[in-house]
Amino acid sequence: MVMSDELKKLTAYHESGHALVGLYCPASDPIHKATIIPRGRALGMVMRLPDSDRFSMPRDKMEADIAVAMAGRVAEELIFGRDKVTSGASSDIKMATRMARAMVTDWGLSDAIGPVYHGSSNEDLYTNGRDSGHNSAHTAELIDVEVRKIIEKGHDFAKNILTKHLEQLHLLAKMLIEHE
Numbered sequence: 621m622v623m624s625d626e627l628k629k630l631t632a633y634h635e636s637g638h639a640l641v642g643l644y645c646p647a648s649d650p651i652h653k654a655t656i657i658p659r660g661r662a663l664g665m666v667m668r669l670p671d672s673d674r675f676s677m678p679r680d681k682m683e684a685d686i687a688v689a690m691a692g693r694v695a696e697e698l699i700f701g702r703d704k705v706t707s708g709a710s711s712d713i714k715m716a717t718r719m720a721r722a723m724v725t726d727w728g729l730s731d732a733i734g735p736v737y738h739g740s741s742n743e744d745l746y747t748n749g750r751d752s753g754h755n756s757a758h759t760a761e762l763i764d765v766e767v768r769k770i771i772e773k774g775h776d777f778a779k780n781i782l783t784k785h786l787e788q789l790h791l792l793a794k795m796l797i798e799h800e
Contacts, residue, residue, distance in 0.1 A: 628797055630696065634708055636792040637695025637782055638688055644781045645684035679729055682719055686774035687781075689716040694778040695789060720770035721763070730766040738763060 642648045649670045693709035728735030738755055755763065782789055 629793070630700065630706065631708070632793040632796040633695045633699045633789065634692040636789050636796060637691040637693075637778065638712075639792060640785055640789055641691035641694075641778045641781050642684075642688045644785070645687055645777075647678070647680040647684040648688055679723070682723055682729070683770070683774060683777075686716045686719055686771060687777040689713070689719075690771065690775040691778040691782065694775060694782055698779070698782055698786070699789075699793075716771050716774060717767065720767045720774075723770060724763050724766045730763075730770075732762060732766050733759075 639651055642651050689712040690709075692712055693705060696705045696709070722739075723729040724733055725738040728737070738759065
């Protein structure tokens with residue numbers, strides 16, 4: 621895929637956002653690779669690899685993953701402005717939303733919801749045959765509010781990091797453009 625200079629620049633800032641926030645999140649996995657060479661449907665990527673095998677994930681790691689996921693979009697907002705934000709963060713937003721929703725509905729990591737399972741797996745039926753994913757309108761709304769809070773917290777964390785380290789963002793984007 622041949623990328624225009626404008627698209628390379630946008631992709632470089634997007635991926636640099638992921639990388640910098642990953643560097644400044646202590647709970648994030650170490651960065652293994654960053655590139656703006658297109659792969660499949662992705663225009664670039666930042667690959668993070670864990671130091672060891674993981675069998676469960678602590679909350680700070682989940683929150684770090686959400687912040688890193690939101691960082692590409694945040695970088696686009698900071699550098700190009702709100703009106704120039706692209707659809708390039710769609711898979712990042714999907715991942716962050718899935719993680720936040722699992723935190724609230726599957727893992728009991730929301731103070732407002734508590735340690736109650738609200739998932740929707742067909743395998744998880746109550747003894748009375750009622751689907752465990754069937755929530756009242758109030759509970760569903762509360763879940764949505766909690767999911768949004770978690771994602772916005774990640775977004776705000778990423779924005780603070782990238783604003784504080786804006787010169788590093790520019791430098792890393794420049795290096796990605798030069799070296800892909």
